Amino acid sequence: MIVRRTAAVLAATVVIGTALVPAAVADGSSPSPTPSRAIPSGLFGSTDPTYDGVWRQSLALLAQHTVGERPAAKAVDWLAGQQCANGAFAAYRADATAACDAKTMVDTNSTAAAVQALAALGGHDGGTRKAAGWLESVQNKDGGWGYTAGGASDANSTSVVVGALAATGGKPGDVKSEEGRSPYDALAELSVPCDGKGADAGAFAYQPDKRGALAANADATAAAVLGALGKGLVTTAGKALPNGYTCEKADTPTAAQAANNGASYLARLLRDTPYLKSAMPGAKDQPDYGNTADAIVALAAQGGIAETKKPLAWLEKNSGPWATTSGPAAYAQLILAAHATGTDPRAFGGTDLVQRLGATGPAAQPSGSAAASTDAEKKDKKDDAKGVNVWWIVGVGLVGGIGIGFLISGRSKKQQL
Known part of the structure; x- marks a missing residue:
């Protein structure tokens, strides 16, 4: 969800020409604000959005929508306005009126997160279809996606793109490369076999290492x-x-088997310690709040509500300072974890996450506001005027993921100790 995205970690880098550019921030927070960087009034968060503007905005809008809030029109418009003519999104475009060109660093993670948010809000079908089309056009031969078009497939990018394809009404398994490979094929190849050996069994790798391990x-x-x-x-x-x-052994696991195996790995990690740890070379182990929230979402989705109780209780007690420092994406991650487990995000360990998220960006529209922020809502009003009692409730069985939120390769390429 989603993404987006955790405590102290290594930031991933993207090779653009000869430059190494940080792809995103691992803990859902942004780089420190710079004097020359003005924060757009429609954008959530007060830190430099260069590497995570679209990501954090997408998670914030998704979280608000999920709890029944009506995001501010200018917040939605800001996100929609970041889209390039070819359908893709960059992490952030300071001047969205300028046409995107070959130097515009678009990426799959920002695009997929924006698709999920805009599809959930409704009224952006043209833009989300174009974005999904761009994602399909940059699918790798193995069926997966890398952070940038043509980059080696990784588990995070492939997964957040799957969420975007599902959000637009498609069937991700039917989206195949010229070699006939689907996203699920790519993910299966990144699943560590359940051969009964080692603590890694069932987990997913970000990418194979140089030796293919x-x-x-x-x-x-x-x-x-x-x-x-x-x-x-x-x-x-x-x-x-x-x-x-269970960790089911299979030469080539099905998508369902791979999901269950991955969840079994996460459950094992959280069995004795109710949080996941971040691993940054040279640094002491410390709790990884964002990844713990993402793991809760994943476990819940796979049917492991019982396994979420301890880590969720730990987050309720301990995540406040992290979220305050990290900003909107962090609050959104916690809201999505609460939603996945049926927990009230307005009473999360004594904290109203919805209010805290709202305070980081434009005020949500009042319930029942006459102002319509999407084309779908405008159609509702037109239908009502004709005496048609129809409400267009556009939502997506989005799952949440990324960035990242969890998910999101752009967040990090960290390894769990």
């Missing part, structure tokens, strides 16, 4: 469980598993 990555696993389930950044709890999680 798969190393467990908790961030990638949380994302890939949702991707393998065909879900996006927003989800509700799946059917409870009667016998708990």
Whole structure:
């Protein structure tokens, strides 16, 4: 959900020409604001949006929509206005009136997150279809996606794109490369086999290493469980598993098997310690709040509500300072975790997450406001004027994911210790 996205981690980098550019921030926060960077009035957050503007905006709008809030029109317009003519989104465009060109660093993660948010809000079908078309056009031969077009496939990017394809009404499994490979094929190849050896069994790797080996990555696993389930950044709890999680051995796991295996790995990590740890070389182990929230979403989606209780209680007690520092994407992650588990986000460990998120951006529209912020709502008013009692409720069984929110390769390429 979603993404987006956790505590101290290594920021991923994207190779653009000869420059190494940070793809996004791992904990949902942004780089420190710079004097020359003015924050647009429609944008959530007060820190420099260069690397996460679209991502954090998408998560914020998704979270508000999920809890029944009506986002400010200018917040929605800002996000929609970031789209390039070819359908793609960059992490942030300071001047959205200027046409995108070859130097515009568009990416799959920002595009997929924006698609999920705009599809949920409704009234942006043309833009979301064009964005989905661009995503399909840059699919890799193995069926997956990298952070940038043509980049090597990774579990996070592939998963958040799956969520976008599902949000626009498509069937991700039917989106195949010229070689006939689907996103689920790509994710299966990143699943660590359940061969009974080692603590990594069932996990997903971010990408294979230089030798082709798969190393467990908790961030990638949380994302890939949702991707393998065909879900996006927003989800509700799946059917409870009667016998708990198992790690099923298979030469080539199905998407369902890979999702269950990944969830079993996350459940094992959270069995003794109710939070996941971030691993930054040279730094002490410390709680990874965002990844813990993402893991809760993934476990709930796979039917592991029982396994979410301890980490959710831990987040309710301990995540306040992290969210305050990290900003809108962090609050959104917590809201999506609460939503997935049926927890009240307005009473999350004594904190009203909805209010806290709202305070980081433009005020949501009052319930019942006469102002319509989307084309779909304008159509509602026109229908009412004709005596037609029809309300267009446009939503997506988005699951939430990313960035990242969890998911999102742009957040990090960290490895779990």
